[in-house]
Amino acid sequence: MPVKTMIEAVQEAIRQEMERDSRVMVLGEDVGRKGGVFGATRGLFEKFGGERVLDTPLAESAIVGSAIGMALNGLRPVAEIQFADFIWPAANQIISEAARIRYRSNNTFSVPMVIRAPYGAGIHGGLYHSQSIEAFFAHVPGLVVITPSSPYDTKGLLMAAIRSDDPVLFLEHKKTYRMLREEVPEAPYTVPIGTAKIVREGRDLSVFSYGLSLLYAREAADTLAQEGIDTEVVDLRTLRPLDTATILQSVRKTGKALILHEDTQFGGFGAEVAAVIAQGAFEYLDAPVMRQGGPEAPAAPFSKPLEEWWMPSPAKIADAMRELAEY
Amino acid sequence: MPVKTMIEAVQEAIRQEMERDSRVMVLGEDVGRKGGVFGATRGLFEKFGGERVLDTPLAESAIVGSAIGMALNGLRPVAEIQFADFIWPAANQIISEAARIRYRSNNTFSVPMVIRAPYGAGIHGGLYHSQSIEAFFAHVPGLVVITPSSPYDTKGLLMAAIRSDDPVLFLEHKKTYRMLREEVPEAPYTVPIGTAKIVREGRDLSVFSYGLSLLYAREAADTLAQEGIDTEVVDLRTLRPLDTATILQSVRKTGKALILHEDTQFGGFGAEVAAVIAQGAFEYLDAPVMRQGGPEAPAAPFSKPLEEWWMPSPAKIADAMRELAEY
């Protein structure tokens, strides 16, 4: 089986869906001739032409708004927001419009569309090329929010997202794009939306995360294994709808829960996971539900030491795990 | 002491601040001659003129963006977003700009400004005149988010907000505008930002809420008192920064926590409160941390039975309280 990076998985998923279904199209800033600033749409312009691989004007509200219109009229647009940080001009079209069209029309209209956005820090992008935005959108009924952490899941979840009849926000941690490679089947396949994955089974504590932090959590778990601590690591993968059954089952087994994310902790997505556990697994808990989220600052600063201060790392995560294990 | 409604408290706070400080001004849609669609700015146009009480074009991003500019150049703008539902076009100016100007400029620029927005359902406003938006903005470092529930607090907190050197989102639950009256001192005063208020002391369980739900929680607590259940009711008042000390102290006393809000539960602000309690008061908890939030739907529907289905009520809240008390 060919070995692929995350970004290659993204490319392949879109290309194969465009081949399979002529209604699928791509739009965004620089997605055409340039193939996207991260190369996610590379090769598509040459293969499918400028009308199905559309370089839009520099206007995110129009990107999402026109994609909604395209979806209303039978296409299946895959819109790219160049950096998740630049999604805010489109907030109204996403929250007020895309997420509600099915509901507000009593199921007579719908907008099957995907909005892809690279998010997260660690590439010296400073305050505006580093943000995590999942907590905001995971709060919005009507949206699906996906945050894959592996090439295999990326391809399968993106294909599922393109085929979904609901609007999907597909968040790709940009630091993971070329961080790891794994086997990815050539043939099209889907990974079910809304299911978490236990990427490491363990008995002593449960760790819940997604994206880059998930990868670091796996590393940290390996370290802790050598210290005799057996960590279960759960990749949430889809944040909305959230697979609460898998989460609760894991905590009922281990009795301890740690939630990790890069985004600012206060009001972050981890709060929802913690709340679910605190209510649903209370009698099984042997320790406080712990969170390790990002600092109280707007986003990762540019300067090297400050960016390192901001970022999650296997070492910081291992510390939190140890603290919880020892509770 | 004169007795006032919430909306009168808003009017008085703005008017007195404009009298005290010539840098304070008001801007927004219909805030001038009409005095605002809820009357929050009534009388100001006549008193201070159209330049300090500015009817803007119908463009929320420009309302907030120009208010940022005014604040940068020494004014203290109080911007009105006509309905919180219409804040999304301004999301970029609030989240990317207002919240970060101090941080990104290393404290060399700042934007002392207030954004007022009526939020919440219960007035037959349907999907777009009913939304709760506090969870989104309470997640943003650099913003202050205030949600008063009484006329006294409204005046004092709004005055504090106008005097604050940070950007403040001041959320007024529109159903509470004329719901209750209480004594409000004529003279200017402030209520400290960032402090919760125990509005009813109790021993059996702690209830945390804000806005309309808080008022209903007080009613429900009175009902339960007759059943011999002694509820502590805490008005969070400021959601960011959150008064976690008061929250934890209360839970350490009662051992039981219920968090209430009208907004959709999943990813709502209650998750943060629950997470804070689950981590910080674990050893004191005699029951799961419970939440009662709004349903999994975009906002309160228009149709009467559906709106009632959506809304919190003293009865629904009393049920949750009983369930928790009996745990």
Added chain:
Amino acid sequence: MHREVQVKTVELPLPQTRLDNRVADLGFTESDLLRMYEKMLLARKLDERMWILQRQGKIAFVISGQGQEGAQVGAAYALRPGQDWLHPYYRDMAMALTIGMTPRDLLLACYGKTEDPSSGGRQMPAHYGKASLRIVTGSSPVATQLPQAAGIAYASKLMGKDEVTLTSLGEGSTSQGDFHEGLNFASVHRVPLIILVENNQYAISVPLALQMAVPDVADRAHGYGMPGVVVDGNDVLAVYEVTQAAHERARRGEGPTLIEAKTYRLIPHSSDDDDRVYRSREEVAEWRKRDPIVRFQQTLLDVGVLDPARDQELRASIDEQVNDATQYAEAAAFPTIEEGDRFVYADD
């Protein structure tokens, strides 16, 4: 070296043709004319009924198109119902009726009843939508329909479908970023789109002069390289004529057109508004004289398409429709609470 892009607005008034010529030119039959008149009248009467129901406490809210029926029926009449797309705004009751929504449809929404085809009672009234007629579901935040309509039209073009999209908004809503972004996208891609601005002089209380620094909204078209047409919105035939021309232009693949219909809202912004605080009674009275319905009625009487008896007949039948719709809607079922969280997602 520099130059000033000095833009001169050159007005091109069309020769004011007599109605009988115009009717011929426009390809109208008498029954077309009567149909237009009927839709205008029907909208007005429904609207008046809604205000009464609201005052009676039977429905919660009204937002109204009174005064704008000429612009709305004239524009909608240029569309092919069910083939062309309409993405209207909250005042466009007369448009919705012209395309095929029924009085029952509209009153069901007022009462928030489950049969309301726009939303099953979920949205406030005046959020028109009907999938079978290609009337696109609308929201309350203004101007979001612009980029969406551009996208619908882009899809028509991409798929080679003979479809034109018309979207409408108020003049105040042209201040929104989405107006700009939508027009820009549409013009870059020359999509088959018509943008109708119903300029009724106010955005709630905010007058034109505080909304924009140009005399005509149509001045904004130039910045997108598309034609900007100003039309008397209270002249239903004139509106039809320019919309029809824009429709043909769109079908020829020449791209979008911005039409500004100058008109007036004869009543308060909504049942929550008191317009006396921001405009004079004299101004309103002045515009009442130009009521598009009275005017069209007079024209039809003048040229003999209508006579008083026929007019009475028509009005009686409209009253009947309005009564029927009211009774039907009032008697219809409310949604059950099980409906509350249905259709948030595809599999609900």
Added chain:
Amino acid sequence: MHREVQVKTVELPLPQTRLDNRVADLGFTESDLLRMYEKMLLARKLDERMWILQRQGKIAFVISGQGQEGAQVGAAYALRPGQDWLHPYYRDMAMALTIGMTPRDLLLACYGKTEDPSSGGRQMPAHYGKASLRIVTGSSPVATQLPQAAGIAYASKLMGKDEVTLTSLGEGSTSQGDFHEGLNFASVHRVPLIILVENNQYAISVPLALQMAVPDVADRAHGYGMPGVVVDGNDVLAVYEVTQAAHERARRGEGPTLIEAKTYRLIPHSSDDDDRVYRSREEVAEWRKRDPIVRFQQTLLDVGVLDPARDQELRASIDEQVNDATQYAEAAAFPTIEEGDRFVYADD
């Protein structure tokens, strides 16, 4: 009745005066001219150094104004540093230098050092800001500065202060809603604002024709009732001249002006970009011939304000400044992690 707002663009080329006349007309001394030349050259040399440092792995990122120095220095020279407000965008290094930022200021930002006056190392380089000079802190999302600049200018007007605000952006960024909303607000209130669009033909890879359907960005000014001026952005004096005129207009209380400087980005979008995939080498070479610095140098040599020896001297002194700034910035301290969560709020 209807009319088409036919907009005719009337170009008004100014008489192409000889430099010596222009210098007199513009009220320039020789030292003004040399200062402008120096700022352009300094920006270019700093910029070149940054690219080298980036290739050497010493700094993480460069985004550059090479090719746009004429537009930037010409515009900034019309401002009164510390009195007028500048709300620039990421390519405006030459503007920042003209107003008074130093090479050290700029290189400190490249290295992310704590002394960086724009942000203390928090922002990526090229996010210029310096409170004492009224260079307003900028962000990355494009066009947000437009409504903000309109607000700054509104405050100037409200408080009766003699201040003009200049804000700049790329032509691609005019597609954003905030461009429209900012211009509209500014024109309704006739605030003392200058909007400079540096039209370098591309938004990263997206060419003008996919960005807008009009030949000149200045065409957009008409929709706001403000003058739109097209100027050769590679002619520093011409840019000064039109900016100075807009500045006077602003001070006279006549409101905002939109200036479009036609120019070109001579290098890739940023150190992360490869421009060969979206534009030909021939096109770039063609524009290199119109390099604003080479051109201004030639003019100054022609009229005898500059001679080769003086030019050499100047270049040597600039090299020294660049070297000094590099060494200083490289040696300067990084922020400590205690800085990480400071200044989120006023009391931090």
